[in-house]
Amino acid sequence: MKIVVVYNSTHFSKESNSIKYYGGFYSGKIYGTSQYKYNDITEKNEHLYDSFTSISNPNNVIFINCSNNKLNSLPELSKSILQLYCQNNHLSSLPKLPISLIYLRCQNNLLSTLPVLPSSLKYIDCNNNNLTTLPELPNSLIKLYCSNNKLKRLSKLPESLIILECQNNQLKLLPNLPNSLQTLRITGNKKLTFLTNLPKSLKTLEIDFYVHKMNYLKKLI
Numbered sequence: 001m002k003i004v005v006v007y008n009s010t011h012f013s014k015e016s017n018s019i020k021y022y023g024g025f026y027s028g029k030i031y032g033t034s035q036y037k038y039n040d041i042t043e044k045n046e047h048l049y050d051s052f053t054s055i056s057n058p059n060n061v062i063f064i065n066c067s068n069n070k071l072n073s074l075p076e077l078s079k080s081i082l083q084l085y086c087q088n089n090h091l092s093s094l095p096k097l098p099i100s101l102i103y104l105r106c107q108n109n110l111l112s113t114l115p116v117l118p119s120s121l122k123y124i125d126c127n128n129n130n131l132t133t134l135p136e137l138p139n140s141l142i143k144l145y146c147s148n149n150k151l152k153r154l155s156k157l158p159e160s161l162i163i164l165e166c167q168n169n170q171l172k173l174l175p176n177l178p179n180s181l182q183t184l185r186i187t188g189n190k191k192l193t194f195l196t197n198l199p200k201s202l203k204t205l206e207i208d209f210y211v212h213k214m215n216y217l218k219k220l221i
Contacts, residue, residue, distance in 0.1 A: 001071075005047045005055055006063035008080060067105070087125070097121075107145070117141075127165075137161075147185070157181075167206075177202075 049055050052066075052075045061078045065085040072090050083103040086094070091109040097118050104124045106114075111129040117136065123143045126134075131149040139158045146154075147167040154166065159178045168188035177184070179199045185206040186192060198205070 001050050001066075001069050003049045003052065003055070003069075004063075004065040005049060005061050007047070007057065007060050008062045147188075 047055075055061065058078045059080060062080055062082045064077075064081060064083070066074070067085045067087045067089065070090055071086070072092070074086060074091065074095050076095055077084070077098050079098045080100060081098045082100055084097075084101060085105045086109070087105045088108045091106070091111060093111065093113065094106060094115050097104070097115050099118045100120055101118045102120055102122050104121060104126075107125045107127040107129070109129050111126065111131060113133070114126060114131065114135050117124070117138050119138045120140055121138050122140050124141065125143075125145040126149070127145050128148045131146065131151055133151065133153065134146065134155045137144070137155045137158050140160060141158050142160055143163040144157075144161060145163075145165045147165050147169070149169055151166065151169040151171060153171065153173070154175050157164065157175050157178050159180055161178050161181055163183040164177075164181060165183070165185040166189070167185050170191060171186070171189040172191045173194065174186070174192070174196065176196060177199050179201055181199050182201055183204040184198075184202060185204070187206050187208050189208070192208075195207070
């Protein structure tokens with residue numbers, strides 16, 4: 001097992017209203033505000049462990065990458081975690097998520113449900129699971145990737161949402177689309193034949209031909 005950990009005390013300072021994601025996993029500013037920013041980051045900032053129990057000072061961890069480990073479960077998570085990468089495992093559930101969490105990648109697992117999402121969450125990728133519903137989405141959420149699941153409906157979408165990708169599900173209808181939305185990808189939902197008002201902010205739209213065929217877009221654009 002390989003677990004990558006980053007600690008708060010060395011790599012963040014309270015000097016900025018933006019946050020840059022760690023290392024090579026994500027680079028650039030996140031929308032919204034945060035009290036943290038990264039100082040110079042090099043490979044030496046990574047701490048490697050071979051188990052969760054071997055992680056020293058867990059209450060000061062802000063980043064965990066435990067992906068690609070064939071894990072069946074995760075332990076209780078530290079309340080200080082900002083980013084959690086647990087994709088490409090065999091997880092059927094997730095533990096309670098910390099209230100500080102901003103970035104969650106849990107795609108390519110066996111998840112049938114998600115826990116309560118913290119109000120701080122801005123990004124979630126839960127593609128390629130067995131989800132039939134999503135929990136209430138926080139008002140802070142900016143990017144939602146939930147393709148290749150068994151979703152029959154989506155929760156109310158927050159006004160902060162910019163990207164929504166929910167391809168290859170079982171959706172019949174979409175909730176009201178927020179005025180902030182810029183990207184919408186909904187191909188592969190064969191029961192979806194109607195779209196409500198498309199926001200003027202939309203820049204990218206991917207839908208199936210049969211939705212075009214129903215001639216609803218002419219009424220919407």
